[in-house]
Structures are given as structure tokens and as C-alpha cells.
Amino acid sequence: MNKNGKLIASVAAAVILTAAITAGVVKTAEGNLDVIGKGSEKSFEAVIGALPDAVKSDETSGGWSLASPDDSVRVIWSEDYQKSPVYDVMLKFDAKPFLDAGLDESKLPDNYKKDGEAFLVGSKLSKGGSPLSDKADAISAYRLIETHNPDIINYHSAMDHYGLKLGDGNMFEWAKNMEINTASGKDQDKDIVFVLNPEPLLAAGVDPQKVEGWVYATVPVMDHGKNIEVYKFLKPFNIK
Structure with a gap:
């Protein structure tokens, strides 16, 4: 040649x-080749199986919710992004602990929405598939995220957790393997963790040491390839 x-x-x-x-x-x-997203579904289903009474249809958001064992916070994910009135994925948490700790809600940024005695904070997703059928369940609604918005699913290697990134540093995390997690005996390795970015709350007057029911602590995160410690409000639970 x-x-x-x-x-x-x-x-x-x-x-x-x-x-x-x-x-x-x-x-x-x-999402067809998304390893993290595909891997997360099985463990998310295990969490739902371990908390059957905590998972309910959420008509307000047009989706599903998983409530914490103390019923003070829940993660919500939509099954029809065209009908989500506020956010497609979000946390809904009791306002009282933060108000009692000095919160001036008038100073919160616009992404905090008041809903009765609770706050909503979350995100609208960039892509959505066709609305699910009447036979939709919590896992099929989660699969919409996995298929169309896999970038909001992450893996937190330091904690061996999967997580949903809900925007502005707020998250919901769950153990990759609850059986191994429980056997490890490590106090910090909780099965599920609700995570709030403290910065907007502190800027609105919250004293982090006075927020009942939430832990104010540092967690390891990756930043440009390096492990750093950042403060979060955490509500962790063991469920097995």
C-alpha cells in the first residue's frame, strides 16, 4: 500500500x-452504560425493602417519598417531571429545629420553599422520559433518574454510599451494602443519611450547635481529585 x-x-x-x-x-x-446508576438501583431497592412503611406515593410531587424513621425529613422523587409543582427531586424537612436554633426564614435563598411546617429544597432535572403508567412504583420512578439524569447519582467511596445529589450541596445517601455496613461496626457508616448544606442556613441565622435532631459535622468529599472535609447537617439512621 x-x-x-x-x-x-x-x-x-x-x-x-x-x-x-x-x-x-x-x-x-x-444512562445505558452508567455503572454507578446501574449499581445503585439494587441497593436503593434494598433500602426501600427495609423500610416498606416509610415509602409512600407522594401526590403533591407526582412521585414517591421515603421518610426518615423519626418522620422529620423525607427524600422525594417524581415520576412525571411535567407535573412536579416545585422540584423533581428534593428533601422535605421539619422547619422547627432550625427556627428554634435562630433561623430567620426571610433570609433564606429562593431555592428554599415553605410547605406548611416544613421546608423543601431540591432541583428540577434537565431531562425526563415519558410519564410512568398507573402501575409505576418507587423503583420505576427511581429508574427514570438512572436512565435520564445519571449525573445526579454518585458514589461516596469514603463511606461506601450511593447518593442522590439534590442540588446546592444537599443529598440523600444510602449504604451500598447494608449487610456489610452493619457488620463493619463503624458508627459513622449509617444505612441512610439525609444531608443538608449548612451554609444558607447559617447565613440565615442558625446556630448549628442548637439544631436538635441533626448532626453538624465534617464529611470527606472529593474536590478536584483531592479529599477535603466539609461541614454538613446530617441525619443518619441504621435501619437493619
Whole structure:
């Protein structure tokens, strides 16, 4: 083969490789090859199985909710993003502990919404599939996230937790494996953890040491490839 022939062959191979990589990226973006998302579904289903009475249809959001064992906070995820009145994924938590700790709710940013005696904080998702059928359940609604918005599902290696990123540093995390988690005996390795970004709450007057029912503590996170410690409000539970 002459030089021109080799050059054409090389260019053709590069085009094919680029097309294959691009196709792979598109599939990953749609969730078809998302390892974290696929891995998280089984463990999320295990959490729901361990808390059957805590998982309910949430008509207000057009989706599902999982309440904490003390019923003070819940994570909510929609099954029809066209009907979600506020957010597609969110935390709903009792306002009283924060008001009692000095919160001036008039100083909260706009992403905090008052709902009766609770606050909502969360996100609208960028993509959504077709609304689920009447036979939808909590897992099929979770699968919408996994399929269309896998970027909000993460894996927290320091804690061996999966998590839903709910926007502005707020999260819901759960153990990758509750059986191993329980056997480890490590107090910090809770089965589920509700996580609030403390910064807006502190800026609105909250004294973090006076918030009953929430732990104000540092947690390890990755920042540009480095482990750093950041403060969060945490509500952790063992459920097995």
C-alpha cells in the first residue's frame, strides 16, 4: 500500500474510532452504560425493602417519598417531571429545629420553599422520559433518574454510599451494602443519611450547635481529585 493509501486507511480508522467513542459517550449520557446508576438501583431497592412503611406515593410531587424513621425529613422523587409543582427531586424537612436554633426564614435563598411546617429544597432535572403508567412504583420512578439524569447519582467511596445529589450541596445517601455496613461496626457508616448544606442556613441565622435532631459535622468529599472535609447537617439512621 502506498503512502496515500495508508493515510486514507489511518484517517478512516480514526473516524470509525471517534464515532464509536462518541456513541459510547451518548449512551453513557443517556444512562445505558452508567455503572454507578446501574449499581445503585439494587441497593436503593434494598433500602426501600427495609423500610416498606416509610415509602409512600407522594401526590403533591407526582412521585414517591421515603421518610426518615423519626418522620422529620423525607427524600422525594417524581415520576412525571411535567407535573412536579416545585422540584423533581428534593428533601422535605421539619422547619422547627432550625427556627428554634435562630433561623430567620426571610433570609433564606429562593431555592428554599415553605410547605406548611416544613421546608423543601431540591432541583428540577434537565431531562425526563415519558410519564410512568398507573402501575409505576418507587423503583420505576427511581429508574427514570438512572436512565435520564445519571449525573445526579454518585458514589461516596469514603463511606461506601450511593447518593442522590439534590442540588446546592444537599443529598440523600444510602449504604451500598447494608449487610456489610452493619457488620463493619463503624458508627459513622449509617444505612441512610439525609444531608443538608449548612451554609444558607447559617447565613440565615442558625446556630448549628442548637439544631436538635441533626448532626453538624465534617464529611470527606472529593474536590478536584483531592479529599477535603466539609461541614454538613446530617441525619443518619441504621435501619437493619
